[in-house]
Amino acid sequence: xxxxxxxxxxxxxxxxxxxxxxxxxxxxxxxxxxxxxxxxxxxxxxxxxxxxxxxxxxxxxxxxxxxxxxxxxxxxxxxxxxxxxxxxxxxxxxxxxxxxxxxxxxxxxxxxxxxxxxxxxxxxxxxxxxxxxxxxxxxxxxxxxxxxxxxxxxxxxxxxxxxxxxxxxxxxxxxxxxxxxxxxxxxxxxxxxxxxxxxxxxxxxxxxxxxxxxxxxxxxxxxxx
Amino acid sequence: xxxxxxxxxxxxxxxxxxxxxxxxxxxxxxxxxxxxxxxxxxxxxxxxxxxxxxxxxxxxxxxxxxxxxxxxxxxxxxxxxxxxxxxxxxxxxxxxxxxxxxxxxxxxxxxxxxxxxxxxxxxxxxxxxxxxxxxxxxxxxxxxxxxxxxxxxxxxxxxxxxxxxxxxxxxxxxxxxxxxxxxxxxxxxxxxxxxxxxxxxxxxxxxxxxxxxxxxxxxxxxxxx
Numbered sequence: 001x002x003x004x005x006x007x008x009x010x011x012x013x014x015x016x017x018x019x020x021x022x023x024x025x026x027x028x029x030x031x032x033x034x035x036x037x038x039x040x041x042x043x044x045x046x047x048x049x050x051x052x053x054x055x056x057x058x059x060x061x062x063x064x065x066x067x068x069x070x071x072x073x074x075x076x077x078x079x080x081x082x083x084x085x086x087x088x089x090x091x092x093x094x095x096x097x098x099x100x101x102x103x104x105x106x107x108x109x110x111x112x113x114x115x116x117x118x119x120x121x122x123x124x125x126x127x128x129x130x131x132x133x134x135x136x137x138x139x140x141x142x143x144x145x146x147x148x149x150x151x152x153x154x155x156x157x158x159x160x161x162x163x164x165x166x167x168x169x170x171x172x173x174x175x176x177x178x179x180x181x182x183x184x185x186x187x188x189x190x191x192x193x194x195x196x197x198x199x200x201x202x203x204x205x206x207x208x209x210x211x212x213x214x215x216x217x218x219x220x221x222x223x224x225x
Numbered sequence: 226x227x228x229x230x231x232x233x234x235x236x237x238x239x240x241x242x243x244x245x246x247x248x249x250x251x252x253x254x255x256x257x258x259x260x261x262x263x264x265x266x267x268x269x270x271x272x273x274x275x276x277x278x279x280x281x282x283x284x285x286x287x288x289x290x291x292x293x294x295x296x297x298x299x300x301x302x303x304x305x306x307x308x309x310x311x312x313x314x315x316x317x318x319x320x321x322x323x324x325x326x327x328x329x330x331x332x333x334x335x336x337x338x339x340x341x342x343x344x345x346x347x348x349x350x351x352x353x354x355x356x357x358x359x360x361x362x363x364x365x366x367x368x369x370x371x372x373x374x375x376x377x378x379x380x381x382x383x384x385x386x387x388x389x390x391x392x393x394x395x396x397x398x399x400x401x402x403x404x405x406x407x408x409x410x411x412x413x414x415x416x417x418x419x420x421x422x423x424x425x426x427x428x429x430x431x432x433x434x435x436x437x438x439x440x441x442x443x444x445x446x447x448x449x450x
Contacts, residue, residue: 079318
């Protein structure tokens with residue numbers, strides 16, 4: 001079944017990790033794929049641009065259906081294979097609503113972690129960092145994480161309820177990204193317990209960004225959160 | 226059915242317009258709702274914060290299910306009422322994939338239109354506008370619209386295929402927003418024909434931002450696109 005699929009992806013990209021988690025959870029381990037190098041501009045190569053005029057990762061096709069946007073790939077796969085592997089969106093309508101709500105809310109984690117802090121710190125020379133501005137960014141990230149701490153503390157061990165769902169596919173990669181950059185999850189007990197549990201999940205191990213094992217990151221970046 | 230629903234919304238908010246379109250398309254006209262005033266900080270009122278700690282519009286509940294994120298409300302409603310009113314996500318798996326792909330891509334229109342241009346222009350005094358920066362923003366918006374012009378020219382009259390779908394729910398409000406702010410759609414013939422057709426749809430008329438009829442907008446803002 002997976003032989004008609006093809007995924008282009010980049011190591012450490014959060015938008016790539018989400019569909020990779022879904023592919024593993026759905027039992028498509030070993031699906032045809034190609035890891036591109038962002039520094040070599042692999043995402044702007046001709047073979048990618050042919051499928052994805054935006055030149056972004058991930059880029060995905062399944063037979064003649066091209067689905068490139070990270071969230072869209074996840075929902076596409078679940079819709080096509082609802083009963084294969086892990087059921088990531090339940091039949092129950094209320095539960096479905098709670099899950100898609102949390103999925104959409106992870107856009108706020110993306111904004112706080114990736115756009116506001118990581119990109120700013122990666123793109124600004126250390127001596128030019130605006131410390132006051134950074135303080136407001138860290139404060140906003142803490143406020144965001146406290147919301148998720150509350151969600152997890154009130155749920156049954158996963159983002160929504162007591163099963164791994166699409167909400168975890170959307171949320172977990174950001175926690176792992178944070179931990180890699182120095183986030184001290186012990187300040188957030190429910191998130192910490194969640195991280196310890198989910199990081200050992202086979203789908204997570206199989207899709208863990210390969211370069212994370214090789215290259216350490218600057219752990220001062222997320223320590224203040 | 227709709228009597229257990231309640232929507233808080235603000236006039237002219239694109240994230241509000243999308244679920245309002247879905248509610249109309251699904252046949253829930255007259256659903257219980259409350260228009261809040263952004264200038265009076267209605268989105269930060271206690272009754273809203275109780276349901277939506279982020280204090281954002283829209284805020285929506287259906288019985289005891291709270292779904293506040295715009296995209297999540299749309300998918301929740303379609304999932305709960307797939308056969309009521311307009312079918313916005315088809316059973317066909319490939320078509321579903323193409324539609325969710327376009328839905329997700331509208332985030333780029335949001336970034337180009339709302340974040341990069343409208344917010345910048347609304348928040349910057351005219352004499353402080355960086356004309357060079359504005360040029361790059363307009364160029365990026367034109368590039369984005371050309372992609373959608375291509376999608377529409379190659380499809381059967383709607384964003385995906387020949388029926389009004391969730392992809393139109395996600396895309397149309399931005400076209401209307403652009404036109405209100407001076408976008409000359411005649412430069413984009415397929416988008417222009419699309420706009421003329423969809424603007425007269427009953428769901429669109431019923432959910433048209435009420436203050437748009439009363440207050441004209443600064444049409445210089447999107448004219449260069």
